[in-house]
Amino acid sequence: MSCLTISDLYDYLEEGLSPERMNETSEHLRSCRRCRRAVEERKLIAEAASSLPPFEVPEDFPERVMSRISRPRVPGSGWLIGLISGSSLLTLISVLLIASGRNALEFFKGASQTFWESAKNAAVFTAKLASLVSIIGRTLRSLLEAGGKSLSVLTSLLHPGVQIFILVLALGILASLFYGLRKKLSIGD
């Protein structure tokens, strides 16, 4: 027998050769120092690799995993939920039909009419509300503009000293009103 190939050598170590080939190889190894040495070296490496110390697992590892898990998913559960929802809807409609004593065509015609009536009413109401909001907005704008103009005319007619006097007087009146009101309502007592 000729010297071993590397593949044969590993097969021999893992006992992956046929019984005849195993015997032949054993026989060869007895007489061939070079192949014997090659087998011994690879055997030592395999032993070392297979006896590496295990990694330490923290004691609470299973608890950590269990705290993260949720119920196993049912494959295709979305499809199942759709089917159940559809069946439930059909059952509800059937119950309504039986309770109303009408046939299916009448029922759907009635439901459709009700839906369109409601939609029409909602549209009319929304249009009226929008026009009311627009009118209120326009009125408020006109009032604010008029107030601004009057104030501007008044300040142009009066002397700045008189304007300051009126401002101080108005603030005084407001303060005394607030103080009086506070006393009357006993706020902060």
Next chain:
Amino acid sequence: MNEEKDQDLVKRTLRGDKKAFEMIVRKYQQPLLGYVSRMVGQREMALDFTQDIFVKAYASLRTYEPRYKFSTWLFKIASNLVIDHWRKKKIPSFSLSEPLGRDDDGLTLEIPDDEPSVPRTFELAEVRRKVETAMERLPGSLRELFVWRHINELSYEEMAEIKGLPIGTVKNRVFQAKEMIRRLLEETP
């Protein structure tokens, strides 16, 4: 690993028995952590990854087909997570189905006359340390097979099932990984 017991634990988990799943976690935490640690390098990250594997397994337990070994299914989930991690981190790893070296597989050659005697002078403990270091330098996909073979003690059939490759290809790649480790040990002073 007792397959019958695994199937029973899976059935009980699917019936809502969370204790049964905790037993699965306790049984596989060590082999999975051993594998993941060598794949991602950092202990804390490996612990998180191992948790993720169990969480994913629990969530998709209904998709598990009992005709396959449960441990194989679990390692497949683990392998997919590791590959995703390599992709996200852009860690290079070649496909196991691609040819690796210059002489097709590097394993058909006979043992060379001048093959240096690497580890014979080392003690087993020292070889273990060197193997652990050398493993880190293996390409990811070869390292994965080496770890599965020597640390998780998976069969070639199991590895072929996980990776979806022919047994011959997987076996060849494991032998290549072993030879690479041996060469790396040669280089280590």
